Amino acid sequence: FPGLADVSIPQDIPVEGEITVPVGSHSPDEDYSTLDEPVKDTIMRDLKAVGKKFVHVMYPRKSSALLRDWDLWGPLVLCVSLALMLQGGSADSKDDGGPQFAEVFVIIWFGAVVITLNSKLLGGTISFFQSLCVLGYCVLPLTVAMLVCRLVLLAGMGTISFIIRLIVVGAMFAWSTLASTAFLADSQPPNRKALVVYPIFLFYFVISWMILTFTPQ
Amino acid sequence: AVIDMENMDDTSGSSFEDMGEMHQRMKEEEEEEAEGEAGAGEEEDGEFLGMKGLRGQLGRQVADQMWQVGKRQASRAFSLYANIDILRPYFDVEPVQVRARLLESMIPVKMINFPQKIAGELYGPLMLVFTLVAILLHGMKTSDTIIREGTLMGTAIGTCFGYWLGVSSFMYFLAYLCNAQITMVQMLSLLGYGLFGHCITLFVTYNIHFHSLFYIFWLVVGGLSTLRMVAVLVSRTVGHTQRLILCGTLAALHMLFLLYLHFAYHKVVEGILDTLEGPNMPPFQRVARDIPVVSNAVLNTTAKAIALTL
Numbered sequence: 001f002p003g004l005a006d007v008s009i010p011q012d013i014p015v016e017g018e019i020t021v022p023v024g025s026h027s028p029d030e031d032y033s034t035l036d037e038p039v040k041d042t043i044m045r046d047l048k049a050v051g052k053k054f055v056h057v058m059y060p061r062k063s064s065a066l067l068r069d070w071d072l073w074g075p076l077v078l079c080v081s082l083a084l085m086l087q088g089g090s091a092d093s094k095d096d097g098g099p100q101f102a103e104v105f106v107i108i109w110f111g112a113v114v115i116t117l118n119s120k121l122l123g124g125t126i127s128f129f130q131s132l133c134v135l136g137y138c139v140l141p142l143t144v145a146m147l148v149c150r151l152v153l154l155a156g157m158g159t160i161s162f163i164i165r166l167i168v169v170g171a172m173f174a175w176s177t178l179a180s181t182a183f184l185a186d187s188q189p190p191n192r193k194a195l196v197v198y199p200i201f202l203f204y205f206v207i208s209w210m211i212l213t214f215t216p217q
Numbered sequence: 218a219v220i221d222m223e224n225m226d227d228t229s230g231s232s233f234e235d236m237g238e239m240h241q242r243m244k245e246e247e248e249e250e251a252e253g254e255a256g257a258g259e260e261e262d263g264e265f266l267g268m269k270g271l272r273g274q275l276g277r278q279v280a281d282q283m284w285q286v287g288k289r290q291a292s293r294a295f296s297l298y299a300n301i302d303i304l305r306p307y308f309d310v311e312p313v314q315v316r317a318r319l320l321e322s323m324i325p326v327k328m329i330n331f332p333q334k335i336a337g338e339l340y341g342p343l344m345l346v347f348t349l350v351a352i353l354l355h356g357m358k359t360s361d362t363i364i365r366e367g368t369l370m371g372t373a374i375g376t377c378f379g380y381w382l383g384v385s386s387f388m389y390f391l392a393y394l395c396n397a398q399i400t401m402v403q404m405l406s407l408l409g410y411g412l413f414g415h416c417i418t419l420f421v422t423y424n425i426h427f428h429s430l431f432y433i434f435w436l437v438v439g440g441l442s443t444l445r446m447v448a449v450l451v452s453r454t455v456g457h458t459q460r461l462i463l464c465g466t467l468a469a470l471h472m473l474f475l476l477y478l479h480f481a482y483h484k485v486v487e488g489i490l491d492t493l494e495g496p497n498m499p500p501f502q503r504v505a506r507d508i509p510v511v512s513n514a515v516l517n518t519t520a521k522a523i524a525l526t527l
Contacts, residue, residue, distance in 0.1 A: 053454065103369070104370075107370055117301065118308070118340075118343075121301065121304055121305055121308040121340075123305075167246075189310070192311065193309060194312040195310070195312055209354065213358045
């Protein structure tokens, strides 16, 4: 190819431009409808999406709906409700009540970020926010366990109530771990699943421990 | 086909020298215009404005160019340094390898005459630090430790990560001074796997509260993991004084950390002694017990018990 031998890009002319083909703009009707629809419709659509994901968590099947349209509303709601319920725990001094909320919040989000980074570093194919979404939604069984624990604690504190709480929290912890493993472990190379499952196990163990040792004052 | 790549270097317009040159040229042009404008003196307003308009436009163009250049360089630097892929090789392990390394961390090596291999991985140590945090939380909760001016979680994470990162850095600095053949990642890995002994000891002794049991575990388990770390370091250092400094420091810090974790966050035994001696007794006064108070309490309770049965 003699003609190509002296092809070179000159240094003083910067190469620039766009190679994307502009997509035809949306028809004015579509833009109009999602922006001008009643607020109730928007909220109901989002609520339905969140509710569908809750159902997926409670009955973990191998479906990709949770992963495909990830959203962080559900985890936020669960995290805030769990943190609110864990507040007002056993404390002698007043200043121990405050940090409980921040503690739970930070543990859940910081723990989820660490697990996501870990699974990505181990060669996972899942994206950052998809993983956060799955881990956040799988806190649902533990929130249910917290509700049950609070109800049981209303009845009284004793050995029997502790055993009931232990069984409930243990079952929900196993459910959480299994649910999140079902979604996350598929994105890993097959021989490294144990390496990804262990931090998830620790994460839900810490949350379960916080729920189990909660004593209202 | 031969593709001539040597001119494809995209430095055009992206080096500050070029930009500086262009800027200088533009400044000179502006100065010329300014001189020309001053020399013209009483010119018509239209021409005057024209000159100023041109200068403003040039200024804007220059500013725009500077912004583009800066943005391009910043995004290039960001994609280079904030890339998570830098850490990827340190997480390239298999579960069997992790298990093997965990067990190995308790077995002291015998050969210290040639350098022992240290695997530079970060997954195992990181998981061990998190496990230690979880165990500490468990210990603090069961002993009802109350932390003022902070949170339980913050204290646990701060202590464990602070130990792992801080002592690793300090030992790396000492190793640099003592000419030991060890890199930072290897030091982090070595110290992290040494925490396996701590995890076992604390897990057992936070649940079974016997001081003597703790001391036995401290010596045996802590001692084994310390011996392993010390042996590996000794194999990588030359010279008696250096070996002594390095290994003495590491052994002391490692063992003292385990002691600290047990005693600072675990108050159940003291609590039990408190309830036996009554609320008026200071908690650490175990030497001179007030016998009449204790015997009175015992007498009262037995009298009540007898009265109930009768």
